[in-house]
Amino acid sequence: MAEDELYAGAEPLTGQVRVGERRNWLEAGLADAAVLEADLATLELSTSQIKAILRERQQTQAQLAEITYVLEQELWDDDDNYDEPADAWESPFGKRRTVKQRFFDRLAGRRFVYSDVTEHEVRVPLFLLAAPEPAGCSATFSQDVMAGRALAWNVTLFGSGLGGSSSFRVTSTWKFQASAGDSKQVFLPVTVTVATVRVMVGERVVTTTRQVVASDATPAKQPGLTLLRPGVQEPAGEVICEYPLAGDTTGAIATYGATYARTSSGRVELGAEAFGVGATLSADVSCDQAIALDLELRGGHDYSLHRLRSGQGMAWSVARER
Incomplete structure (x- = not known):
């Protein structure tokens, strides 16, 4: 699905982006066996x-x-x-x-000969804040716990076709919320170079590939925030917590605190439509610390809070009142 079909506009968030280590394809492959294996297959x-x-x-x-x-x-x-x-x-x-x-x-x-060079901007998803659909529900970051702290992520981009990698540290404000049925995505805009590459040994062409160059990716100066369009849902993963409120037929709002624990990074695939056949850009994103949440849930439903199947953030499943 194209990005304009997923998102309903975007706005900048107060935050910072620091560029970390950049690696060519050899260095990236030494650091990650899966990346090396893919690049060797390209050769x-x-x-x-x-x-x-x-x-x-x-x-x-x-x-x-x-x-x-x-x-x-x-x-x-x-x-x-x-x-x-x-x-x-x-x-x-x-x-x-x-x-x-x-x-x-x-x-x-080996040397590379480039042609058909273009630039593309992609959005690297950092965290999805979501609230369940019943009216009156909401999800916010806990002011009591998060005061004086920022949201923080470590991001590593991996190119394809011997495209290397880059790492970034991203911070942003937590002062936004998701109302009933909303899913708000924090993201990092990144510009990458895409090209057709002939891999040469001497004067012999070893192979021709489509390359997405992560080693010189250019991030925006600050992250952004966007609202996913109604009906767009990221696939849910494991359950974090359950809230059985179906027996509360008054429909009152119940308030809970929840913690999204710091997790190992999860790899997500980005922007395949823009890069063409055989070219991909992937990202490992990890939260730098646990995230404290305040939840408001309307009675009359059973709620399950999930991690995302891919990437960082939250999703909901809701069982209607019995």
Whole structure:
């Protein structure tokens, strides 16, 4: 479904965006096995070659973990007097660079030739605040708990076709609410480059692919907020809490506090319609802290509060009065 069919306008939110680490396709692949496997398939390597390189990646990560452990122990044991060895390449820092470069050299010697270069803006969903449909229901962020804090997320974008990755830290105000039946999406606008790429080894074309470049993605200066159109619902995941109010036939409003706990990141796919066949952009989004909510629910219904199946946020299922 196109974005203009999902959203009913948008507005900026008070907040900030900080750019973190940017990685080319080799660095992104070393950090994430699934990303590396997809990129190796793009290079049209054989199954046996891909498996061998993935094994080598695993071994490289194990070596890096061992070096990092030694470095942390040395810094911890003698934080004020740590001396870099005279031979910089014998230091933990030098060894780490050597191990990484050895892995990168395994896939070096390729160059990219670009054509049909365009730019596209996509919306990275950060958090969905939703209220159930019965009149009088609402969902807000708890003023008592959230005062002095900001909503915060860590975001990593992954391109396709050897497009690398970028990471961002996003903060925003929590001073908005969802009324009955509303779903409000906090999002980060990001501009990415999309191109047709010929992968060359020497003068030979190895493959031609459609590339979405995440390594140079440009985020907006602040996040945005949009209202999903009526009837648009994100798929619900696991149940967080249940509120059995079907027996309250008065229809009175009951007030509850709820906590959306900090969770591991969930990957979401973005903007496939804009990029064309075989090109994707995905994002890992994680909440930086638990989020406190105030809920108002009308009696006469049983309510279930869910996490989203994909991404961060909330969804509702409602059973009518019996």
